[in-house]
Amino acid sequence: MPLPEPSANGASFRVQDPLFVLEAHCRKALEHHPNPTRSIEAARLREATQLLLTRLETTRSPGEKSA
Amino acid sequence: MIIRRLQSENILRFEKLDLDDLPARGGILITGPNESGKSAILETLCLALFGRTVQLAPEAIAAAIHWGADQGSVTLDFVGPDQIPHTLRRQLDRQGNQEATLTRDGKLLASGIEAVDRAMRPIIGCDFSGYLDTLYQAQGRHGRPNGTIQTLAGVTLLQELGTALDAENHSLARQIETRQAEQAGLREALTSLNLREATLGEREAAHQRACSRIATANATLARWSGLEAGIAQAGQRIATACNGWISPSPEIDRTAWHNRGVALDSALREIESLGLTRHLDPVDPPATGLRQWHTDWTARLEELEKILATVEAERQRLLRWLGAAAPQPGDPATLAAERARLTNREQRAKKRHEQRKRRATGFVVLSLGGWFATLVVWQKIIQDHLPGWVSASLDNALPFLNRAPNLLLLYTAVALTLLVLWNLTARGFVGNRLRKAVAGKERLDQQAATAWQTIDTIDSAAGLSLKKQVEQLLALENTPWRDDLKHWSQGAGAPLLDDARLTAETGLLAERLHIFAGEQNRLRERIATRLLTAGQEQADRQAEAVMAAAAVADEQARRREQNRLNAALAAHEAQNRQDRHAIGIRTLAKELLQGASGTLHTLFVEELNRVMAELVPVVTRGRYHTPRFDDALQGEIQATHRNEPVPLTALSTGVRRQVSLALRLALCQALIARAGGDGSSPRFIALDEPLAYSDRKRGRESLEALLALDGPLTQIWVAAPEMEADLLAASRHIPCTPDQPQS
Numbered sequence: 001m002p003l004p005e006p007s008a009n010g011a012s013f014r015v016q017d018p019l020f021v022l023e024a025h026c027r028k029a030l031e032h033h034p035n036p037t038r039s040i041e042a043a044r045l046r047e048a049t050q051l052l053l054t055r056l057e058t059t060r061s062p063g064e065k066s067a
Numbered sequence: 068m069i070i071r072r073l074q075s076e077n078i079l080r081f082e083k084l085d086l087d088d089l090p091a092r093g094g095i096l097i098t099g100p101n102e103s104g105k106s107a108i109l110e111t112l113c114l115a116l117f118g119r120t121v122q123l124a125p126e127a128i129a130a131a132i133h134w135g136a137d138q139g140s141v142t143l144d145f146v147g148p149d150q151i152p153h154t155l156r157r158q159l160d161r162q163g164n165q166e167a168t169l170t171r172d173g174k175l176l177a178s179g180i181e182a183v184d185r186a187m188r189p190i191i192g193c194d195f196s197g198y199l200d201t202l203y204q205a206q207g208r209h210g211r212p213n214g215t216i217q218t219l220a221g222v223t224l225l226q227e228l229g230t231a232l233d234a235e236n237h238s239l240a241r242q243i244e245t246r247q248a249e250q251a252g253l254r255e256a257l258t259s260l261n262l263r264e265a266t267l268g269e270r271e272a273a274h275q276r277a278c279s280r281i282a283t284a285n286a287t288l289a290r291w292s293g294l295e296a297g298i299a300q301a302g303q304r305i306a307t308a309c310n311g312w313i314s315p316s317p318e319i320d321r322t323a324w325h326n327r328g329v330a331l332d333s334a335l336r337e338i339e340s341l342g343l344t345r346h347l348d349p350v351d352p353p354a355t356g357l358r359q360w361h362t363d364w365t366a367r368l369e370e371l372e373k374i375l376a377t378v379e380a381e382r383q384r385l386l387r388w389l390g391a392a393a394p395q396p397g398d399p400a401t402l403a404a405e406r407a408r409l410t411n412r413e414q415r416a417k418k419r420h421e422q423r424k425r426r427a428t429g430f431v432v433l434s435l436g437g438w439f440a441t442l443v444v445w446q447k448i449i450q451d452h453l454p455g456w457v458s459a460s461l462d463n464a465l466p467f468l469n470r471a472p473n474l475l476l477l478y479t480a481v482a483l484t485l486l487v488l489w490n491l492t493a494r495g496f497v498g499n500r501l502r503k504a505v506a507g508k509e510r511l512d513q514q515a516a517t518a519w520q521t522i523d524t525i526d527s528a529a530g531l532s533l534k535k536q537v538e539q540l541l542a543l544e545n546t547p548w549r550d551d552l553k554h555w556s557q558g559a560g561a562p563l564l565d566d567a568r569l570t571a572e573t574g575l576l577a578e579r580l581h582i583f584a585g586e587q588n589r590l591r592e593r594i595a596t597r598l599l600t601a602g603q604e605q606a607d608r609q610a611e612a613v614m615a616a617a618a619v620a621d622e623q624a625r626r627r628e629q630n631r632l633n634a635a636l637a638a639h640e641a642q643n644r645q646d647r648h649a650i651g652i653r654t655l656a657k658e659l660l661q662g663a664s665g666t667l668h669t670l671f672v673e674e675l676n677r678v679m680a681e682l683v684p685v686v687t688r689g690r691y692h693t694p695r696f697d698d699a700l701q702g703e704i705q706a707t708h709r710n711e712p713v714p715l716t717a718l719s720t721g722v723r724r725q726v727s728l729a730l731r732l733a734l735c736q737a738l739i740a741r742a743g744g745d746g747s748s749p750r751f752i753a754l755d756e757p758l759a760y761s762d763r764k765r766g767r768e769s770l771e772a773l774l775a776l777d778g779p780l781t782q783i784w785v786a787a788p789e790m791e792a793d794l795l796a797a798s799r800h801i802p803c804t805p806d807q808p809q810s
Contacts, residue, residue, distance in 0.1 A: 012778060013678050013736035016670050018221035018663070025663040048656040055228055 019056050026052065068190055069749050069782050070112065071152070072144035077136035078114065079107040090799050091146070091749060092781040094774050098789055099803030105786035108801070109753050112784070113203065115143035116187065117195045118157055118165055118180060121203070129163045137161050147171070147190050155187065192738055192750075193218075201738045204731050204754045216700065219737040220671035222664045229660045232653040239646040239653075246639040253639070257632045260625055267626060270619045277612035284605035291598045294341055295591065301338035302587045305354065308334045309580045313573045318532040321371070324563065328368060331361050347593055353586045356579035364572070367559045371533075374555055377548040378540060382525045385518040402515050406508060413504035416497050423494035430487040437480030521546065534564045672698055675733055682729035685772045687722065694726065721765050728757055728769060732776065739779050749781035756786055767791060774798070 026049035033042045069091045075084040081104065089095060097105045110120040110131075119125045132139040138160040147153050151172050158166045167183040169176045177186040188194065193201060193215075200215035217223045308331040335358050344352055386392040390403050400408070521543055528539035537556050541549060562568040676696055683704065684692045693705040695712070703712040704726065715726065735752055754773075758766035770790070773783060774797075 012681065013733060013740045014674055015219065015737055015740040016221060016667055018224050018667055021221070021667050021670070022225065022659070022663040025666055026659050029659060029662070044652060044655055045659075048652045048659060051652060052228065052656045052659060055231070056224065 019053065022052055022056060023049075068148060068192075068751060069146045070143065070751050070784075071146060073108070073112055073115065073141075074143075075111050075115075075139065075141040077133035077139035078111050078141050079120075079131055079133065080104050081107065081111070082133055082136075084108070084111060086801060090782070093783070094770075094794070094798035095782065095784045095801065096790055096795055096798045097784070097786040097801045097803060098795070100788060100805065103803035103805050105788075105803050106755050108803070109203070109755050109784060109786055111141055112143070112753060113198070115141040115155055115157060116191060117198065118159075118167065118184065119195065121199065126163070128159060128165070129161050132159060132161060153190070155183065157183075192741070197738065201731065201734045202750070202752050204728070204752075204757050215734065215738075216671070217668075219734060219741050221667050221741070222671075225660045225664045225667065229657050229664075232657050232660070236650050236653050239650050243643050243646050246643055250636055250639050253632050253636050257629060257636075260629055260632075262625055262629055267619070267622045270615065270622050274612065274615035274619045277608065277615040280608040281605070281612050284601065284608045288598070288601040288605050290346065291594055291601050294343070294346060295594045295598065297341045298338065298343075298587060298590055298594065301334055301341070302584070304334035304337060305331070305357065305583065306580065309357070309576055313577050313580075318534070320531065321368075321375070321533045321536065324368060324533060328361065328365050331357070332365070335361060343590060347590065347597075350590070350593075351586075353590060354583045356582055357576070360572075360576050360579055367563060370555055370559050371563075374548050374551050377551065378525055378546075381547055382522055385522055389515060389518055389522075402511060402518075406511055409504045409507040409511065413501060413508070416501035416504055420494060420497040420501055423490055423497055427487065427490045427494060430483060430490050434480065434483035434487045437483045441480040537564060668698055671737070672696055672700075675700075675730075675737070678733040678736060679729055682732055683726060685776070686725045686729045686732075686769050688768050688772070691722065691726070700730070721762060724758065725765065725769050728754075728773070732773070732780070735780055736778065750779050751782035751784060752780050753784040754786070756788070758787065767794070770794065 026045070030042060030045050030049065033039070033045060035042060070089050071091070072089060073084065073086040075081055078084065086108070097108055099105050110122065114120050114128075114131060119128055120131055123130055138158060140156065140158040142157075143155040145153050145155070153172075153176070154170045156168050165180050167180050168178050169183045169186050177183045191198065191202075197215050197218060201219075217226065308327065311327045311330065335354055338354055339352070339358075344350055383392060384398075387394050387398055388401050390401050394401060524539055524543055528536040531539070537552060537560070540546075540552055541556065543549065556564055562572045676694060679694045679696065680692065683694050690707055691704045691713075692707060694702060694715075695704070696702040701715065703714045704718065705711070706713045715723065718726065732752075735750075739750060758769050766787075767790075770785065770787075771794070773785075774794075
């Protein structure tokens with residue numbers, strides 16, 4: 001899945017949402033795994049991804065969230 | 068966020084500062100010679116925003132108070148991203164104490180340093196460090212932004228998360244180490260327990276055996292106690308029963324004798340049922356003499372009972388014969404039936420006797436008539452032999468005789484005579500039967516009277532003493548029991564009827580009772596010995612069971628301790644596995660974070676290069692374009708006049724200032740984009756002598772380009788020694804003098 005369009009918020013500078021980038025990175029890592037559905041490594045990868053996304057979603061302040 | 072008014076009192080070099088009616092769009096140009104207070108205004112603005120200044124350390128903020136004053140204050144009126152007017156007021160004194168309040172549309176929004184800083188953070192969009200890197204550019208501060216790039220790129224968030232994961236991993240690793248140390252202690256404790264699998268079973272079996280022995284000892288003790296109580300109770304009952312015999316009254320009735328026999332028999336059965344010969348082997352059966360005496364006495368009574376049963380049977384038979392009781396099958400005819408039969412026979416005999424009497428008269432008359440006729444006939448036959456006058460007289464008187472057949476008359480007379488004789492004989496028979504019936508009834512009445520007398524005698528004797536009862540029964544003659552009763556009274560029953568014999572028998576009983584008392588005492592002594600032994604046995608078994616139970620409890624406690632240690636070990640091991648798994652997951656997550664951080668940083672630099680490609684030609688008036696920054700914000704820039712890339716380090720100081728200004732503007736835009744909001748809210752930027760190292764022309768060009776930027780940076784504070792009059796006229800001008808700034 002391609003990265004979402006960066007947020008500009010009226011400014012000409014467009015920034016990436018770390019959550020989206022992290023999610024895309026994790027998804028990419030999982031998709032590139034040789035056995036993404038059944039292997040233990042893939043399961044650990046999914047668990048690590050879930051841990052990161054949950055932490056990032058809960059720890060970052062609302063102002064930092066993507067519009 | 069747009070500044071609308073800045074006021075201060077006793078802050079920095081100003082005793083009083085009031086910058087009012089600040090424009091929301093355009094430049095706010097602060098001019099003046101050195102030491103005139105240009106930078107102090109921007110420092111005052113910084114103090115209002117963050118409670119500190121660029122030049123002073125936070126712990127030395129009291130130095131910001133105007134010299135000679137004890138306290139100072141700064142008030143900032145601004146329009147927030149929500150387009151609502153806010154007022155921020157800070158006060159500080161010489162001791163470094165600060166107070167701050169923030170109101171929104173006249174209402175208190177936050178109070179206190181920390182609360183106000185927290186409230187201002189999203190309004191400003193960055194912290195103090197980010198402010199220095201983006202919204203504020205001071206003279207001599209043109210280096211690369213430090214952590215702000217990471218923050219604006221969004222990497223900081225991932226780095227913080229990575230740091231938190233590292234801390235968690237470290238904590239988990241320490242917990243694992245701690246648990247492993249505890250596990251070593253637990254294993255050592257398990258080894259020291261030195262449990263053997265079969266020990267508990269053996270101890271429980273020993274306890275069961277001890278409990279079983281207790282039960283046996285209890286049963287033995289209870290048996291001996293019961294025997295002791297049973298002997299005492301039975302002895303008491305035997306003594307009581309025998310006392311009734313030893314001093315008897317001969318006037319008592321048969322039932323009383325029987326009841327005494329039953330009482331003694333019951334008491335003897337009680338002691339016999341104790342099974343003393345079984346429990347106290349060898350021992351002679353107790354009270355055998357008394358039992359023998361009772362057997363003999365009972366035999367007497369049983370013999371009497373048999374005779375009295377005959378009496379009662381005869382009484383019942385008489386009652387049934389008399390009709391006073393319901394008849395039974397096989398009974399002979401009752402008195403009433405026999406009386407009815409005899410009465411019927413009497414009546415029939417009377418009736419036939421009367422008939423015979425009447426018939427006898429008729430037969431006599433007819434017989435006489437026949438004989439007369441026969442005589443007449445006979446006279447006619449013999450009339451020839453009769454004197455004449457006799458014959459004549461007969462003929463005259465009975466002329467018809469001469470016409471009668473002579474033999475027929477003779478036969479008739481004979482027949483009538485026979486009838487008379489037969490009638491007379493039958494009448495005699497009937498009379499005899501009548502007399503017999505009357506005599507039978509008289510005999511029945513006599514028998515009934517005798518039967519009633521017998522019954523009355525039996526009934527009256529039953530309520531008397533045994534002696535008088537026997538006497539009355541013997542007084543009845545012709546009874547079926549008389550011989551047996553007489554034989555009993557002179558033999559086996561004599562002790563019950565004769566006082567001397569009775570005294571001898573009770574003496575024998577007393578003697579045997581005395582013997583039994585001796586037996587009883589010996590038995591009680593033996594049982595007391597057994598009781599003592601059984602009590603000691605019970606105490607020993609109880610002590611043994613207590614020790615066995617304690618051993619079982621101790622082993623069970625050791626087992627529980629073993630289970631607890633094993634459970635703790637298993638729990639530690641499970642928790643260690645879980646923590647190792649968590650460490651692995653966090654390490655993997657950290658790798659993912661690093662990869663994502665690199666991606667974010669790369670994307671940010673690419674976007675920064677894109678924005679810088681728009682800004683650099685503007686601030687350099689087209690002399691440079693297409694900058695290429697790397698991840699370290701180092702790189703090169705394309706020079707238009709040389710048509711070749713030039714490293715940033717090779718640029719002149721003035722161009723580097725311009726590029727740095729463009730970079731600051733790009734970062735400002737990144738900050739605005741990162742801060743979020745509606746995207747259209749205007750913002751201010753403060754530039755403290757940004758073009759100090761530029762020549763006049765280049766400085767003017769940069770300033771014109773800055774003021775002409777189209778974007779959210781609408782309010783641009785610029786401090787410079789001097790500016791062209793046309794620029795000043797197009798902006799809000801704040802001239803400063805070394806003495807006092809003028810608003």
